Amino acid sequence: MLTPVTSSKEIIVLEEESVTLAKGFKAGGMYCGIKRKKLDLGYIVSEVPATTAGVYTTNIFQAAPLLVTQESIAKENKIQAILVNSGNANACTGEQGLLDAFEMQKEFACELGIKEHLVAVTSTGVIGELLPMDKLKSGINQILDAEYEAEDNFKQAILTTDTCIKQMAVQVKIDGKTVSIGGTAKGSGMIHPNMATMLGFVTTDANIAHDDLLYALKDITNQTFNMITVDGDTSTNDMVLVLANGMAENEQLTKNHPDWDVFKEGLKLVCESLAKKIAKDGEGATKLIEVQVNGAFSTDAARAVGKAIISSNLVKTAIYGTDPNWGRIVSAIGYSGIPVEPNAIKVAIGPFLVFEDGLPCPIVEADVKEYLELETIQIFVELNQGDYSATAWGCDLTYDYVKINASYRT
Template structure:
């Protein structure tokens, strides 16, 4: 599937079926090493050359061992050449042994690639509080670079836990007359909340870009995308988004002063927003993607706070599941968002149907609202009439299946 989106008179081509290997010089793969019973559970991304690297990480104070090792690696010289991911076990709250195991994963994969240890990032996702089965992982590391496991689709599957589907997208754009590609893959289904949760995001690009500017772009885009989603209000110990830029597109180095800087950031945002929305839609037990659009706020922070408040409300989420246009729950969430608002200026719409305006309910046809809420994609519009700032947030409905899935997560 290809979509073309015009941005600043330039074109960005979106490839919904492509992923982290669309950019030049990257390969990926995955295998089953035995952490899980049957499904793939060990994956990798490798660049032909060391790549400029940046990351954003969970705000949870209980950061898992792999996050500590990866942050340390990037800090050494702002470079990575490979990422090794295991699923099924988070290696979190595992003490000194967990940290040693993360270093062992890094060292052994680096040895297979014949590169320095610090050029390998390690990430884990799964059950918290259990030690990694290092004998199985080490055996997998010895085999995983074999040609039979080198498949991008294997990587996308190997990073999943309770996800029901893989999540990926990629774009291409022109910079300095060169074709630059940006690809992404992610996992996430439960424990998803603004400021990152049980999600991993991996972005690759062949753009030549300065480290400080890559860090700035990633943080800015993350605040607009991954930090604007929620599934269940829980934040986890392992989440991160990593970007690797290997420069093989041979464009002039991108900085904020480059004339195509905004175009590159737009491409990065398209990739990250697509992945974020797919994570929200794939929330555990979810049947609907909910998008909240807030406009007319006095600041960007205020718009984001209102959007997050609505999308995080269990009462709103259950109403959407039940196809109940209970606008009172939306208004209530706006009211406790912490943002000062004048109720008499607020307007709320469920899809094309205005349900609340100027402090009063609006007359609408319940059957029409119910029919709209039966769609897979539901939009809520909030106009605050305070300023000109806006933001979007994404989440999913809350269903009976969410309880079933999480009641038996370890069994």
């Protein structure tokens, strides 16, 4: 379930819409031969240059496309097109990898007839292999053909081990005008807090100042993409980009605009939905786990406790095995790095209080096990230290996760 909308203004949620709902955007994708059979090259294009904000992986080994994209955005804080390939990460590929990323950018800019720095490039897939540039350039030279233009093609072309597409859109009213915000993302493995460890693309036709868009994205990322985990691994390639092309023709949004809160709430709804769908689609996962931490002395403390629980392999395997082992949850709280008072903490698994006053609570284990059979499992933690809260999302850890990653390159 999405976080309830707290704004007094209407927000329309459109679960089946994505990056082309906003005015002036189109998308497409095709098979160019990087992967065995599935679509592996996609694009998003705006009719006009769009104000762009990005957040990026914290992994020291940032892939070549990230370096190129960050450098390009820095020139004038605008992007008009995004080119994405899957199946090959172009990471840890040295100087040649960087040259290849620039070549991708140049080729697509040429096809579009725009400046090179207005193209963002990104890649996802196997690390340490050079891009097959002949195949890639052949694909770029064809990809704008009408037969490849389809939003669904783009959403399929960015996937790797994902089992489904992730999409979400909303519409809000800004200055009485309809503003659309739509997003799609990929991510299934190498997912851990500290930059989403994924690829996320959000488009909007809002007119918004760059600094305020970046402020909103960073704040929302800390509440959404940085609060998910699948396996504790942070990837080399991951980023979230938000493109705002202004074609809704509202008065420019800033933090002082009367409709700022409704825009930010709409953007948060999109990002939170995508984040939860990534967590739910974790490699081999069968369940989405949501951890709600309340009563912390700060937001950062609440987030740290939530992340510790959701990142615990012992918690994740217990959920998979429908084992109401609350001791693993308490243990994760204890090593979270946050000073807590053990006797003040309450822990509940779904509707069942399992730990209070430093002691286990009487439960009917069969009832808790039955609850743990559900597809979405909630864990509630009350720290009784203050008024701050946070929510984290993850998934169970299954045998299939090992199978998928043991044979990822083969």
